[in-house]
Amino acid sequence: MAEIIEGGGGHEKGGKKRPKKSPVRMDMTPMVDLAFLLLTFFILATSLSKPKTLEIVYPKEVDNTEDQTKLDDDLATTIVIGETDDQIFYYHGKFRKDTTKLEPSDFSKDGLRVMLLERNKRVVEQVNSLKDQQREELKKSNSREDDEKINARFKDLIADASNDSLAPFVIVKTMPTTKWKNVVNAIDELNITNVKKRAIMDMEAREALLFLSPEKVAELKLK
Amino acid sequence: MSKIKMPKSAPSLDMTPMVDLGFLLVTFFILTAKFRPNEPVIVDVPAATSELLLPEKVMQITVDDKGRVFFDLAGKDIRREMLNRMVQRHPELKLTEDEARKFALLGMCGMPMNNLSQYLSADEKTRAALDAQTPGIPTDSINGELGDWIQSGYEAFMADAEKHGLEPKDIKGDKALRYAIKADGTTDYEKVEQVIDVFRDKNIFQFNMVTTLESGSK
Numbered sequence: 001m002a003e004i005i006e007g008g009g010g011h012e013k014g015g016k017k018r019p020k021k022s023p024v025r026m027d028m029t030p031m032v033d034l035a036f037l038l039l040t041f042f043i044l045a046t047s048l049s050k051p052k053t054l055e056i057v058y059p060k061e062v063d064n065t066e067d068q069t070k071l072d073d074d075l076a077t078t079i080v081i082g083e084t085d086d087q088i089f090y091y092h093g094k095f096r097k098d099t100t101k102l103e104p105s106d107f108s109k110d111g112l113r114v115m116l117l118e119r120n121k122r123v124v125e126q127v128n129s130l131k132d133q134q135r136e137e138l139k140k141s142n143s144r145e146d147d148e149k150i151n152a153r154f155k156d157l158i159a160d161a162s163n164d165s166l167a168p169f170v171i172v173k174t175m176p177t178t179k180w181k182n183v184v185n186a187i188d189e190l191n192i193t194n195v196k197k198r199a200i201m202d203m204e205a206r207e208a209l210l211f212l213s214p215e216k217v218a219e220l221k222l223k
Numbered sequence: 224m225s226k227i228k229m230p231k232s233a234p235s236l237d238m239t240p241m242v243d244l245g246f247l248l249v250t251f252f253i254l255t256a257k258f259r260p261n262e263p264v265i266v267d268v269p270a271a272t273s274e275l276l277l278p279e280k281v282m283q284i285t286v287d288d289k290g291r292v293f294f295d296l297a298g299k300d301i302r303r304e305m306l307n308r309m310v311q312r313h314p315e316l317k318l319t320e321d322e323a324r325k326f327a328l329l330g331m332c333g334m335p336m337n338n339l340s341q342y343l344s345a346d347e348k349t350r351a352a353l354d355a356q357t358p359g360i361p362t363d364s365i366n367g368e369l370g371d372w373i374q375s376g377y378e379a380f381m382a383d384a385e386k387h388g389l390e391p392k393d394i395k396g397d398k399a400l401r402y403a404i405k406a407d408g409t410t411d412y413e414k415v416e417q418v419i420d421v422f423r424d425k426n427i428f429q430f431n432m433v434t435t436l437e438s439g440s441k
Contacts, residue, residue: 044255053432179411181269184434
């Protein structure tokens with residue numbers, strides 16, 4: 001065990017002969033035990049992963065029908081999320097009763113992401129080149145104030161590029177029984193692919209009919 | 224023949240560095256530990272790639288997998304003030320001083336108005352049982368309790384900020400109250416939407432959805 005060594009000096013000449021002192025020993029075992037007990041407790045009690053968040057801005061009440069007519073058909077993509085994990089679909093443009101077909105998809109790396117990246121190619125390229133420029137300029141700047149100025153300027157530029165009038169618009173359609181994690185997944189995909197123009201809306205019955213039985217659709221009371 | 228002399232004392236090992244390190248770690252963990260408040264429900268939040276941290280000043284609405292709604296706003300003084308405002312809005316809510324004090328110390332709560340008094344006067348065990356049975360805070364427009372909690376919480380937060388010397392115009396950015404929705408991954412979207420609709424009635428449109436960081440690529 002650890003020991004405490006008392007006294008620094010040796011035996012000087014001419015002094016009285018003292019009995020030789022043995023070092024004072026202290027048993028530290030209980031203290032060490034306690035320390036490690038506490039250590040174990042705190043390690044286990046501390047939550048390491050801080051919760052992360054996804055920011056979502058919902059629009060103010062909008063009139064759905066009016067809003068949809070304003071959209072350019074070519075730019076709109078609708079993601080339809082059903083009840084189970086395999087009911088993830090999308091279609092482009094406006095809903096047309098006879099011709100619209102739902103393309104099955106999923107939230108994997110080669111699912112919706114590929115489609116969205118392709119749709120949003122121009123914006124993604126612009127944003128990437130802006131980010132490269134930003135990195136270049138940050139390398140050149142020396143002061144923190146300059147850094148902040150550059151960051152603020154590029155933030156605006158990137159926002160402008162993402163909200164470009166020709167950027168695609170994605171509508172996420174949900175049913176009452178759609179699972180929350182799939183909604184979050186869809187929004188996450190939109191963030192990854194830099195789609196800033198988006199909306200979450202209730203699914204229409206005619207859309208649900210494409211992958212569900214009429215009885216089921218009636219039961220869900222979709223419009 | 225000469226004998227080999229064996230050392231008499233037990234071999235000693237100097238443990239000082241290890242003990243030093245042990246205490247250093249203990250001190251670190253004690254100082255950085257933030258205790259997780261007792262949560263009445265366990266919610267398995269969905270994973271996403273977002274790395275944004277949950278803001279400090281946040282009003283959190285939890286929706287569990289059955290769609291029950293729980294309300295949480297941190298801060299003892301804020302909670303006390305919020306409860307005062309809540310009592311003004313709901314005169315039928317009769318609470319003793321003791322119960323009000325208890326409420327200020329509690330965390331997340333999912334009790335409808337008429338059960339709140341009973342919940343607060345109960346001991347810990349009964350409270351856990353009540354938590355398991357509670358239908359959650361009503362979100363419908365008839366009772367509108369969630370809306371009142373949100374309104375009261377917001378007012379209490381603003382009052383508290385002003386008490387700390389902040390002008391109303393300064394309460395923005397990091398200092399402003401944010402709204403987090405923590406819903407279980409398997410919750411029906413309908414239930415989450417109800418909560419969002421209550422917020423939208425109050426002209427609040429920006430939310431932080433609580434997620435965990437996705438590990439690796441899917």
